[in-house]
Amino acid sequence: MAELHVEDLTVAYGGSRVLDGVSLHVRPGEFVALLGSSGCGKTTLLRAVSGFVPVDGGRIAIAGQDVTRAPPERRDTAMVFQSYALWPHMTTAQNIGYGLKLRRWPRPRIAERVAEMLRLLKLDGLADRNVTQLSGGQRQRVALGRALAVKPDILLLDEPLSNLDARIRLELRHEIRALQQRLGITAVHVTHDREEAMVMADRIVILNAGTIAQIGTPEEIYRRPASPFVASFLGADNVVTLHAVRTAGALEIAAGPDHDAVRLPLGDDRAYGAATAEGPVDAHFRTEAARLAAPGAVPADALVLRGRITQTAYPGGRWRYGVAVGGTVFLVDDDERRTVGDAVAIVIQPSALHCFPARRERPEATPTIWPNHLA
Numbered sequence: 384m385a386e387l388h389v390e391d392l393t394v395a396y397g398g399s400r401v402l403d404g405v406s407l408h409v410r411p412g413e414f415v416a417l418l419g420s421s422g423c424g425k426t427t428l429l430r431a432v433s434g435f436v437p438v439d440g441g442r443i444a445i446a447g448q449d450v451t452r453a454p455p456e457r458r459d460t461a462m463v464f465q466s467y468a469l470w471p472h473m474t475t476a477q478n479i480g481y482g483l484k485l486r487r488w489p490r491p492r493i494a495e496r497v498a499e500m501l502r503l504l505k506l507d508g509l510a511d512r513n514v515t516q517l518s519g520g521q522r523q524r525v526a527l528g529r530a531l532a533v534k535p536d537i538l539l540l541d542e543p544l545s546n547l548d549a550r551i552r553l554e555l556r557h558e559i560r561a562l563q564q565r566l567g568i569t570a571v572h573v574t575h576d577r578e579e580a581m582v583m584a585d586r587i588v589i590l591n592a593g594t595i596a597q598i599g600t601p602e603e604i605y606r607r608p609a610s611p612f613v614a615s616f617l618g619a620d621n622v623v624t625l626h627a628v629r630t631a632g633a634l635e636i637a638a639g640p641d642h643d644a645v646r647l648p649l650g651d652d653r654a655y656g657a658a659t660a661e662g663p664v665d666a667h668f669r670t671e672a673a674r675l676a677a678p679g680a681v682p683a684d685a686l687v688l689r690g691r692i693t694q695t696a697y698p699g700g701r702w703r704y705g706v707a708v709g710g711t712v713f714l715v716d717d718d719e720r721r722t723v724g725d726a727v728a729i730v731i732q733p734s735a736l737h738c739f740p741a742r743r744e745r746p747e748a749t750p751t752i753w754p755n756h757l758a
């Protein structure tokens with residue numbers, strides 16, 4: 384088990400900076416996912432760790448050794464690629480044993496290790512088959528076997544599941560995770576699939592335009608996004624601008640044209656972000672974290688937005704509605720079947736709100752009446 388230290392890493396292609404001051408510590412045996420939208424620098428970070436991209440500044444250490452300037456072959460990393468990158472003229476066994484041959488392992492030891500990998504990866508019976516005659520899932524297992532065979536300090540996974548169909552992707556997701564835990568190997572996994580990162584990783588690193596937006600466990604980043612960017616990226620992309628005042632233990636929301644004043648109690652998990660948000664705040668909430676009610680039947684301790692249904696869809700399980708509130712359309716899931724034109728209330732519990740200082744005030748959210756105690 385080895386640890387990975389990345390400190391203040393900067394990488395530029397030509398004149399343009401792709402990674403800017405990235406620092407990250409991956410603990411021994413930990414599975415870390417790098418998550419971010421296309422072009423944010425995930426693959427570049429992985430390639431910098433493996434030594435295939437020169438760095439402009441900062442430091443990389445693997446198992447306590449500074450490898451910042453070391454060539455790839457002097458770093459104990461192994462990479463699995465989206466495109467498998469197998470040798471097409473070789474069999475399964477030859478591909479898995481390839482790294483061992485390069486390291487000049489004696490033949491009997493190679494055969495032993497390859498057999499072990501075939502067993503681990505459920506590739507028994509396919510040892511002598513040419514890899515071009517394997518399915519996508521099988522090919523990626525071979526690539527994984529080739530990477531693990533050399534017992535690397537760090538396993539680097541570059542979107543290994545992106546080319547596979549949905550069912551195989553789910554299957555392999557769990558297999559990779561189980562294998563990584565069983566072998567206790569330190570792994571860094573690049574993905575742009577939020578759910579994949581959530582279910583596979585011990586911790587998730589969210590990258591945004593070459594910098595780290597947040598590092599945390601799946602639960603931490605989901606429940607406590609550190610910024611509007613992370614909140615939106617993790618699905619809380621309904622945003623309502625409110626006027627808030629922080630009082631002891633609560634966030635007082637002033638009435639607006641489409642909602643009444645409400646006192647949202649603050650607790651450990653409640654209205655996270657509200658502690659620093661006062662005045663105009665952008666409150667983010669998830670489609671699935673709100674519900675709809677008839678306008679007259681709403682609870683007092685939740686934020687309630689009055690609107691009208693403009694769109695309906697049935698993605699499966701629950702209905703999904705577009706609800707226009709003032710000039711903004713929010714997406715909300717609900718169990719009940721409703722119709723376009725229905726007047727409804729969107730009910731959002733405080734624990735489902737992620738509040739941040741508003742980036743810009745939206746006219747429709749400016750309160751017309753400030754409650755007396757806030758005036």
Ligand SMILES: Nc1ncnc2c1ncn2[C@@H]1O[C@H](COP(=O)(O)OP(=O)(O)OP(=O)(O)O)[C@@H](O)[C@H]1O
Nearest residue numbers: 396397401419420421422423424425426427428575
């Ligand atoms: N060899 C290169 N030369 C110049 N620019 C590059 C090179 N490789 C990547 N880039 C640029 O660097 C930025 C980050 O690329 P990178 O591949 O690290 O992103 P990513 O987050 O892995 O994206 P994706 O999810 O699309 O693979 C992008 O703007 C990309 O166009």
